[in-house]
Amino acid sequence: MANTIPDIPLNDGNTIPQLGFGVFQIEPKDTVEAVRRALEIGYRHIDTAEMYGNEAEVGEAVRTSGLDRDEVFVTSKLNNGFHRPDDARAAFESTLSALKMERIDLFLIHWPLPTLYDGDFVSTWKVLEEFRREGRATSIGVSNFQVAHLERLAAEAEVVPAVNQIEVHPYFGNEEVRSYDRQHNILTQAWSPIAQGKVLDDPTVVDVAEQVGRTPAQVVLRWHVQRGDIVFPKSITPQRIEENFRIFDFELDDTAMERISGLDQGEAGRQGPNPNEFDYVPS
Numbered sequence: 537m538a539n540t541i542p543d544i545p546l547n548d549g550n551t552i553p554q555l556g557f558g559v560f561q562i563e564p565k566d567t568v569e570a571v572r573r574a575l576e577i578g579y580r581h582i583d584t585a586e587m588y589g590n591e592a593e594v595g596e597a598v599r600t601s602g603l604d605r606d607e608v609f610v611t612s613k614l615n616n617g618f619h620r621p622d623d624a625r626a627a628f629e630s631t632l633s634a635l636k637m638e639r640i641d642l643f644l645i646h647w648p649l650p651t652l653y654d655g656d657f658v659s660t661w662k663v664l665e666e667f668r669r670e671g672r673a674t675s676i677g678v679s680n681f682q683v684a685h686l687e688r689l690a691a692e693a694e695v696v697p698a699v700n701q702i703e704v705h706p707y708f709g710n711e712e713v714r715s716y717d718r719q720h721n722i723l724t725q726a727w728s729p730i731a732q733g734k735v736l737d738d739p740t741v742v743d744v745a746e747q748v749g750r751t752p753a754q755v756v757l758r759w760h761v762q763r764g765d766i767v768f769p770k771s772i773t774p775q776r777i778e779e780n781f782r783i784f785d786f787e788l789d790d791t792a793m794e795r796i797s798g799l800d801q802g803e804a805g806r807q808g809p810n811p812n813e814f815d816y817v818p819s
């Protein structure tokens with residue numbers, strides 16, 4: 537079975553590679569090398585954010601990779617301090633100029649921040665619609681949006697987000713939001729897909745891994761992709777970057793899938809902040 541990364545259709549006619557490489561918590565000084573390594577291995581999708589402080593290094597790694605710009609799918613996100621429309625426009629310019637790119641494949645609102653800006657993420661979203669009309673963002677989406685936030689966009693905005701990037705891993709299935717996404721043709725992107733390593737010692741995960749002759753990280757990532765979600769595990773360790781890439785040359789049967797899904801702890805399994813309350817604005 538060849539290890540081919542599927543391109544998944546988005547609701548706007550574009551496609552996205554189902555596996556990418558995440559760069560949250562990679563120091564700028566380490567980012568060029570890590571992204572270069574990922575591109576050499578065969579990753580063609582990089583997930584960054586203004587908040588991560590390494591957009592410039594992601595851009596440099598793509599530019600110096602020897603690949604055409606169009607061969608690599610690049611995502612970035614609007615930082616929390618810039619939700620007001622004019623600030624969002626300026627922040628998007630900064631993102632493009634840090635990346636040294638004329639367009640980005642996917643641009644997201646990083647957090648809905650319902651307790652800030654009078655809860656008005658709709659006017660922020662309308663600015664992302666502008667970026668898409670201008671062709672500077674090929675696709676647009678949201679991150680950490682709960683069902684109520686998505687319902688407001690559906691009622692008040694024109695464009696349905698192409699993706700919703702949310703926390704999902706075996707300990708936190710996030711089923712309510714995933715189900716809304718699925719019913720409304722919004723692709724779910726699963727962030728912290730291996731719960732930053734915390735699910736890898738789980739006895740069920742270890743047992744499934746032993747049964748299929750793969751590593752715990754590979755079976756958890758495989759579980760995500762068989763559920764249809766997009767993943768972009770982060771690693772600065774060359775051997776792990778390679779390991780996480782090899783998830784399309786084996787399959788989990790229904791029993792293995794159900795055993796991993798059965799680890800869901802609901803809200804108690806959430807590792808990151810709750811989007812209904814999160815209000816961090818970097819200074």
Ligand SMILES: NC(=O)c1ccc[n+]([C@@H]2O[C@H](COP(=O)([O-])OP(=O)(O)OC[C@H]3O[C@@H](n4cnc5c(N)ncnc54)[C@H](OP(=O)(O)O)[C@@H]3O)[C@@H](O)[C@H]2O)c1
Nearest residue numbers: 558559560583727728729730731732753769770771772773
């Ligand atoms: N939209 C959002 O709000 C949001 C929030 C969080 C994350 N994200 C995105 O999602 C991406 C992934 O999430 P994440 O970085 O939080 O966590 P993650 O990918 O679930 O886990 C990363 C951690 O697991 C370790 N690791 C990676 N591969 C491994 C393997 N094969 N075996 C053992 N350990 C392994 C890494 O260590 P080493 O690096 O030391 O190898 C790192 O400590 C981020 O990089 C970012 O792009 C988005």
